[in-house]
Amino acid sequence: xxxxxxxxxxxxxxxxxxMTLLCAQDMNHEYMYWYRQDPGMGLRLIHYSVGEGTTAKGxxxxxxxxxxxxxxxxxxxxxxxxxxxxxxxFCASSSQxxxxxxxSGTRLTVV
Amino acid sequence: EDQVTQSPEALRLQEGESxxxxxxxxxxGLRGLFWYRQDPGKGPEFLxxxxxxxxEKEKERLxxxxxxxxxxxxITAPKPEDSATYLCAALPSGFQKxxxxxxxxxxxxx
Numbered sequence: 468x469x470x471x472x473x474x475x476x477x478x479x480x481x482x483x484x485x486m487t488l489l490c491a492q493d494m495n496h497e498y499m500y501w502y503r504q505d506p507g508m509g510l511r512l513i514h515y516s517v518g519e520g521t522t523a524k525g526x527x528x529x530x531x532x533x534x535x536x537x538x539x540x541x542x543x544x545x546x547x548x549x550x551x552x553x554x555x556x557f558c559a560s561s562s563q564x565x566x567x568x569x570x571s572g573t574r575l576t577v578v
Numbered sequence: 579e580d581q582v583t584q585s586p587e588a589l590r591l592q593e594g595e596s597x598x599x600x601x602x603x604x605x606x607g608l609r610g611l612f613w614y615r616q617d618p619g620k621g622p623e624f625l626x627x628x629x630x631x632x633x634e635k636e637k638e639r640l641x642x643x644x645x646x647x648x649x650x651x652x653i654t655a656p657k658p659e660d661s662a663t664y665l666c667a668a669l670p671s672g673f674q675k676x677x678x679x680x681x682x683x684x685x686x687x688x
Contacts, residue, residue, distance in 0.1 A: 517674075572621050
């Protein structure tokens, strides 16, 4: 029972490079989320999706894009990475009123 | 604005020394209050959901309670393996989008 799977687990990027983080869930959840977690700032919502083909901005969306072409997958893209995007990224999914199930995270360093 | 505040930021206990973590919330129409545990280098792990004032839930040495303004996570006779960051989150009315606190880092020494 995999739950929420994130890939990759670690990545180092140079400033200006692009990358995509992949999140996959096998619980048939409608809702999916991307968060970043920084020391002292807690979890901050980047983007979220209420269903296949839909996405919306969270509280810190600048510099990120997302896509949800399939219900089970939610992709987070960085078009031109900046050092300020160094963080730990978590994907989560949920049913309508249930608690979130989180992935194990992606630790991204931008140099 | 919806807001969740956790205190203390950090708590150090001796093994067996019971204590409580606080989560104060200000949200419009609370639909649920969630507690998570997060170990270093891992994603948050779901512990409890509370839906209405007066509700209590227990799991091993942990008990979560809810009032109209705050929630408490009581830890009874903690063990070193209870060391983790505990996150509280509130679900306001409207869309399914949790509001997280910044967490309490708990360290239990043997």
